[in-house]
Amino acid sequence: MKTYPLTQSQLGIFLEMMQHPQMTQYNLGYMTSLPKSIDLDRLEQAFRTIYATCPTFRIRFLTEGDELRQTVDDTRELPIFRLTLSEPECEEFLQKALKPFDPFNDVLCRFHLIETPDRIVFLVDFSHLIADGTSIALLLGKVYLPLAYAGMPLPEQHYGLLSWAEDEESTFHTAAYEKDREYFRQHYQGCEALSLSESVSDPLGKYIRYDGHLPMAEVAEWCRRYDTAPNLLLMAAFAYTLSVVGRESSSVFTTTSHGRIQRRLREAFGMFVRTVPVRALVNPDTKVTDFVKSFRTELMGTIRHGSYPFSHFCRDLQMKPGISFNFYSGGITEEIKLGEESYPCCRLDSNTTCSDLTFTVVERDGQYDLRAESSDRLYSPGFLRTMVQTVKTVAQDMMLHPQSPLSSLSLVTQAEQAELIRLGTGKHIDIDTQDTFVSAFERQSAKTPERTAVVDGNSQLTYADLSRRSNLLAHLLTDAGVQPDCFVCILLDRVKEFPLSVIAVMKAGGAYVPMDTEYPAGRLQYILEDSQTKVLITSHSLLEEKLSQGMALPEGMQVIFIEDVDFTEETKAINLATPDGLAYMIYTSGSTGRPKGVMVPHRALSHFLQFIADEWRLSAESRISCHAPFAFDASIEDLYPVLTVGGTVCIVPEDATKDLHLLHQFITDNRITGGCFTTQLGQMLLDEYPDLPVDYLVVGGERMTKNPSCHCRLINTYGPTEFTVDATWYELEPGRQYDNIPIGRPLHNQTAYIIDSGRRLLLQGMAGELCLAGMQMATGYWKREELTKEVFTDIIVDGKPVKVYRTGDLCRWNEQGLLEYLGRIDQQVKLRGFRIELGEIESQALKFEGISQAVASVYDGQLLCLYYTADCDIDEGVLKEFLAKSLPDYMVPAAYIQLDELPLTPNGKVDRKRLPAPDIAEEEIVPPATPLEQQLFDITAERLGTDR
Structure with missing residues (x-):
């Protein structure tokens, strides 16, 4: 029995068929309806004649040693099935007619002749291993069947598939083959x-x-x-x-x-x-x-x-x-x-x-x-x-x-563009564009002066107290030289004096700059210097601690120690905040290694606060927890909307922010009705306490991966700092399972567009860059004019320029008309709710003596890794301490991998897909350091069925 090699095309098909033996992708199935007058015996005999005459029909696959081969097997008959079915039975049969072929054991073609009351249904099914579309056309309509049905001789095949397979194999050792291979390589x-x-x-x-x-x-x-x-x-x-x-x-x-x-x-x-x-x-x-x-x-x-x-x-x-x-x-x-x-x-x-x-x-x-x-x-x-x-x-x-x-x-038609604009436009509501948060707060203070406004771990302030004390501090700030749009830095612990200071800065016409007490001294000093702040509001103990860690105050800076202010004094009301003035500036991670300040005006803040108050259904009975660090813009969502409706802000103590059980106890003891948390923490909180006694829970800052069971409203939000906290929102349906939990629709009066790299609108379902337009847009980046022009720019929509913020996030409209988040277009990532520019980590790592190349990456969505090359062995502990001096703790990598060289793509770029997985050996596993970490560890270990 002579055997033949497979053609390379056959080999590719064969391997996929072996990998997916139940697949019918490589079936060539055709059907036709014939009149009842057709002579079925004659038709069947025609195909048996073709089968006997054409050797390709009789090919069978086999192995010879380690080699896959094919041969002509004359011992097997052509499978022709004759069935009698009703019309519904026939339709059902055709839906499932294609069956996988076994190349080693099956005849690689099969025929069905089906009689129904009204017609003859003829079906042929070939394996793509022995036939292609041209072959089927030759068989049914041009050569083989017409001749065989007429009883005429078929053309002799002196040269066919098997001969071609032998000739193809022989070319692989020729000069022509080498020349062609070099062409493709080049x-x-x-x-x-x-x-x-x-x-x-x-x-x-x-x-x-x-x-x-x-x-x-x-x-x-x-x-x-x-x-x-x-x-x-x-x-x-x-x-x-x-x-x-x-x-x-x-x-x-x-x-x-x-x-x-x-x-x-x-x-x-x-x-x-x-x-x-x-x-x-x-x-x-x-x-x-x-x-x-x-x-x-x-x-x-x-x-x-x-x-x-x-x-x-x-x-x-x-x-x-x-x-x-x-x-x-x-x-x-x-x-x-x-x-x-x-x-x-x-x-x-x-x-x-x-x-x-x-x-x-x-x-x-x-x-x-x-x-x-x-x-x-x-x-x-x-x-x-x-x-x-x-x-x-x-x-x-x-x-x-x-x-x-x-x-x-x-890329879209006019009709499609109109639909995309409709899809991306948030609900329209009438709002007072001349209002500010300070004005809204003062109106509420006049209505409910004796209601509790802010609670911290030690004490509380009524609306009247908060109004009067913020007036007094605002006058101190103006006396210190604070003018409209001046920046005032605030470095305070999680105490009621923080929101008091914010309102005071705004009343003085200034914009507050929050500073996280957990930031390293170097980052705090950079913020003080870069913001050109005139005044720092802080406490004696905090300033002493930061100065001892190496932070230095810029020359001429005035410091107001909050505990030294005599809040018993009486003073006049003051409100210099204007809709176009700046409300705050928050520093976010920067790709060049320097954090960048995002400036947000009062008009943007006021609109956002009104949306939150309306859609989160806040009232005078609301008691909102503030869990986020004050330097993280999520804190704005908790601190200020409720103060415009007469409710209470309850600041979560430091120890409860790091312990799941203490946090739950705080929520219960303080009768909390709602709050905002990072996605990961919110999901863990609801997993552990599905009966959490709140009206709503807002999560954001990370991609949401599951819908935990709970008895409250669960709202998934998305928003960059450059668009005032939240840009889109989606309320999850209880019990529903999602392939990709949406980030939803734009906030009221805001608009979202998905564009390609050429700034053109993309159709629903296509992934592109998310751009945001509307009054919640930030003013820009402080002292970063070029970057501001780059990301706060115009796109053409319906023939007109529209100013947008380009988020750099990859998103798409799903089939339900909701936005889905797919990831970052650049290398900026979010980890545990914090936005991280990997380039900033890489920039700092390159300052370490000996390191020549550095790449930061997030492994498996949760582990921040640093890959680097160096001209000497690097002590990981020393490197980690070095980075901790200039980076916030959430930006300090957890794993360090020194490589001889970084993997590159053919284009010479770092191939992040080929970066090795971090080797987390048993002795390298760092045990949970806090009660919260231990709880997260225990819950995750239980879900995964592991003790690691």
């Missing part, structure tokens, strides 16, 4: 395969698809005018859409060639289709016509170097592009011919697939059918719809503007 140097889906361990899932249409006539006319071909225009539109969606200027996808270049293969039955890579280089300044024509050059280069198979390309270049584009001119198999009659046939969809995105264009009935298909484990039906719509829009815009640069192309 041509694809620095390129990377693109995937638009999130990684999954097993992509095998349900086959899904979406179909669209494009008139053929306008494409044909455009291609005639610009001397190109329809497949090139539509491939260019697809490639450009990939670039937009993937946010990459270069990518590699695949297309297919029929592989029948040799004349003797034109009518051969077999699997000759070749997969070939396509490189797409997208320069936004390239003209449309030049971009389209570049694909002719690309494909011609691939054809000229055709002895190098795709499997070798994947092996040698260490990439396997999963996204593919296929163009079928003249249609796929559309008919079966029996005698003088022709009957339309259609392909059956696979039940299961593991393929990445496949985009197919088919000429049919005067139009191009555009089809996107994939596994539902990788993409949603909505995403496939978006891909088809965007490719169609891009192709049409290319034809309208052939001499324009790619950057000017529209």
